[in-house]
Amino acid sequence: MSTEPSAARAETATDDRPSVPFTKGHGTGNDFVLVADPDGNAQLDAERVARVADRHQGVGADGVIRAVRSVHLPEGEAVLAEHPEAEWFMDYRNGDGSIAEMCGNGVRVFVHFLVEKGLVDLAPGQSLTIGTRAGAKTVTRYEGGYSIDMGPWRFLEPELAEDAASDAMVLTAGLPDPRPALSVSLGNPHTVVPLQSMAELADLDLTRAPGVDPEPPHGTNVEFVAAHEPLIHEGVGRVRMRVHERGVGETQSCGTGACAVAVAMRAWAGPEGSDSWLVEVPGGVLGIDFVRAADGEEHVVLAGPAELVFDGELIA
Numbered sequence: 001m002s003t004e005p006s007a008a009r010a011e012t013a014t015d016d017r018p019s020v021p022f023t024k025g026h027g028t029g030n031d032f033v034l035v036a037d038p039d040g041n042a043q044l045d046a047e048r049v050a051r052v053a054d055r056h057q058g059v060g061a062d063g064v065i066r067a068v069r070s071v072h073l074p075e076g077e078a079v080l081a082e083h084p085e086a087e088w089f090m091d092y093r094n095g096d097g098s099i100a101e102m103c104g105n106g107v108r109v110f111v112h113f114l115v116e117k118g119l120v121d122l123a124p125g126q127s128l129t130i131g132t133r134a135g136a137k138t139v140t141r142y143e144g145g146y147s148i149d150m151g152p153w154r155f156l157e158p159e160l161a162e163d164a165a166s167d168a169m170v171l172t173a174g175l176p177d178p179r180p181a182l183s184v185s186l187g188n189p190h191t192v193v194p195l196q197s198m199a200e201l202a203d204l205d206l207t208r209a210p211g212v213d214p215e216p217p218h219g220t221n222v223e224f225v226a227a228h229e230p231l232i233h234e235g236v237g238r239v240r241m242r243v244h245e246r247g248v249g250e251t252q253s254c255g256t257g258a259c260a261v262a263v264a265m266r267a268w269a270g271p272e273g274s275d276s277w278l279v280e281v282p283g284g285v286l287g288i289d290f291v292r293a294a295d296g297e298e299h300v301v302l303a304g305p306a307e308l309v310f311d312g313e314l315i316a
C-alpha cells in the first residue's frame with residue numbers, strides 16, 4: 001500500500017511539453033492570450049487552449065491567438081496566394097478550444113502585439129495586411145488604436161433578410177417572449193436581436209447560450225442591442241450591446257459582433273440610418289463605418305483600442 005499522501009498521488013495538470021512565453025492583452029475588455037510562434041512549432045491544440053483560457057485553472061481569456069508566419073499553415077498559404085504581403089497570420093481559437101474564422105478585437109490586439117514585440121514596424125498612419133481564416137485584413141494604426149478593413153458583410157440568409165426584417169427567433173436569455181433577429185456574417189456568424197430599452201438589455205441573463213431558431217449550421221454569436229434616444233445624433237448612430245459569443249460565453253466586447261449590430265441597425269433604420277456608428281459594449285466603445293472600397297464593394301471598418309497588460313510563461 002502506498003504511504004504517499006493522497007494529494008501527492010493525485011493527477012496534476014502538468015505535462016512534459018516545453019514552456020511557452022505568452023502575453024496577455026485585450027481590446028475593449030475582450031481578452032486574449034497571445035503566443036509568438038514565427039516558425040509554426042508551438043503545440044497549441046484545442047485541449048491546451050481550453051486549459052490556458054480557463055479563468056480558474058489557467059491564465060484566463062476569451063480566446064488564444066498564435067502569431068505565426070503565413071507560410072507555416074495551409075490557410076496562410078491560401079491568403080499568400082492573393083496577398084503575398086500578408087507575412088503574419090492570426091491563428092485564433094475561442095476559449096473552449098474551437099477555431100473561429102475571425103475576431104475583430106483580436107486583430108487589433110494581434111497587430112499591437114506584433115508591433116510591441118518588434119515583429120513588425122508600424123508607425124501611426126501606416127497600414128499592415130495580415131492573414132486570417134476569413135481572408136486578408138488590412139489594419140491601419142492611429143494614435144490610440146487600430147482600424148481594420150473587415151471587407152464586405154453579408155446577410156446569412158439573404159432571401160429571408162430581403163426586407164431587412166428578421167430571419168430567426170431568439171429565445172430565453174431571460175426574455176419573456178421569443179424575439180425576431182437578423183443574422184449577419186463578418187466572416188464569422190452573428191445573430192442580432194433588437195431590444196426595447198436599455199433596462200431590458202441590462203436585465204438579460206447571458207449565463208447560458210441563447211436559443212436561436214433556426215440555429216445557423218455552425219452555431220452563432222448572439223448580440224442584443226438597445227438604441228440611444230435619438231438613435232442618430234449629429235450623423236452618428238449610437239447603440240449599446242451585450243453579446244454571448246460562440247465558444248466562449250458572455251464577453252465584455254466583440255468586434256465582429258459590433259459590426260453585425262451596425263449592419264442590422266442600419267438596415268432596420270431604413271433611409272434614416274447612418275454609415276457611422278458608435279457601439280457601446282461593457283468594456284468600452286467601438287467605432288464602425290461603412291465605406292465604398294477600391295473594389296467597388298461596401299466594406300465595414302472597425303476601429304478601437306488595443307492593450308497588452310502582462311507577459312508570462314505557459315508551463316502547462
Ligand SMILES: N[C@@H](CCC[C@H](N)C(=O)O)C(=O)O
Pocket residue numbers: 030063094099100101102103104105106188189221245246247248253254255256257
Ligand atoms: N470576440 C471576437 C469574435 C471571436 C470569435 C467568435 N466567438 C466566434 O466563434 O465566431 C471579435 O472581437 O470579433
